[in-house]
Amino acid sequence: MATVELRFSALPEHVRTARLVAAAVARRAGVDEAVLDEVRLAVGEACSRAVGLHQRSGLDSPVRVALCEDEKSFSIEVGDDASAVRAVPGARGREAAESAQEPPAEAEVDMGLAVISGLVDDVEVSADERGGLIRMSWPTTTAAVLP
Amino acid sequence: MDLSLSTRTVGDRTIVDVGGEIDVYTAPKLREQLVELVNDGNFHLVVDMERVEFLDSTGLGVLVGGLKRVRAHEGSLRLVCNQERILKIFRITGLTKVFPIHNSVDEAVAATD
Numbered sequence: 001m002a003t004v005e006l007r008f009s010a011l012p013e014h015v016r017t018a019r020l021v022a023a024a025v026a027r028r029a030g031v032d033e034a035v036l037d038e039v040r041l042a043v044g045e046a047c048s049r050a051v052g053l054h055q056r057s058g059l060d061s062p063v064r065v066a067l068c069e070d071e072k073s074f075s076i077e078v079g080d081d082a083s084a085v086r087a088v089p090g091a092r093g094r095e096a097a098e099s100a101q102e103p104p105a106e107a108e109v110d111m112g113l114a115v116i117s118g119l120v121d122d123v124e125v126s127a128d129e130r131g132g133l134i135r136m137s138w139p140t141t142t143a144a145v146l147p
Numbered sequence: 148m149d150l151s152l153s154t155r156t157v158g159d160r161t162i163v164d165v166g167g168e169i170d171v172y173t174a175p176k177l178r179e180q181l182v183e184l185v186n187d188g189n190f191h192l193v194v195d196m197e198r199v200e201f202l203d204s205t206g207l208g209v210l211v212g213g214l215k216r217v218r219a220h221e222g223s224l225r226l227v228c229n230q231e232r233i234l235k236i237f238r239i240t241g242l243t244k245v246f247p248i249h250n251s252v253d254e255a256v257a258a259t260d
Binding site: 015018019037040041044045048051052066101111112114115118119 | 168171172201203204208240
């Protein structure tokens with residue numbers, strides 16, 4: 001089980017809460033202070049992306065965040081439920097055709113992933129039957145901070 | 148902390164002082180401010196980001212949108228930022244090549260190229 005799990009309604013105002021919680025748990029897990037800004041930004045990007053996907057797909061389900069601490073690393077998984085929509089044949093194309101009025105949102109989604117991959121060395125983007133999953137991890141320095 | 152916005156004029160430049168966090172929730176407010184300034188005929192903008200505590204890709208998107216708007220009127224959008232953690236996001240996304248980034252408002256106001 002994850003150390004801390006969050007589920008929040010897919011609304012932009014809750015992304016800040018996810019950032020604050022992730023940074024607090026990361027600090028406790030022993031992630032270096034200098035890296036906490038990156039953790040905050042990366043989890044914010046992943047959550048913003050998930051919120052955007054849920055909103056554009058008309059999904060009511062929450063965005064899922066799992067914060068896991070183990071001996072040597074701290075990891076964050078952000079899961080969305082948007083794959084069902086993506087899996088519909090032709091949905092992507094139709095969406096693209098209809099979204100002439102909304103290209104900026106698409107661009108922001110892509111820029112979010114670009115920021116994550118530029119920031120985090122250890123990142124995996126995957127998808128299952130439920131939705132997309134972004135997994136990121138950072139080394140911890142617990143031993144170094146113990147008295 | 149929420150987003151704070153204020154504007155002032157120096158010569159033909161409009162300075163937008165931004166403070167707090169620019170993210171998926173607050174970025175629309177910044178977008179509205181930039182759109183309003185351009186609609187009111189302010190085409191030379193300087194966005195002072197020295198008091199910005201957090202910026203994500205949504206905020207970057209809004210700044211790029213602002214740049215497109217002023218360029219449509221042969222205007223300019225310059226940024227003032229010395230904070231390494233904010234500058235890093237511009238570097239990661241390659242936007243340091245797109246925006247003129249200055250060390251101070253005075254420098255940005257004086258810049259003409």
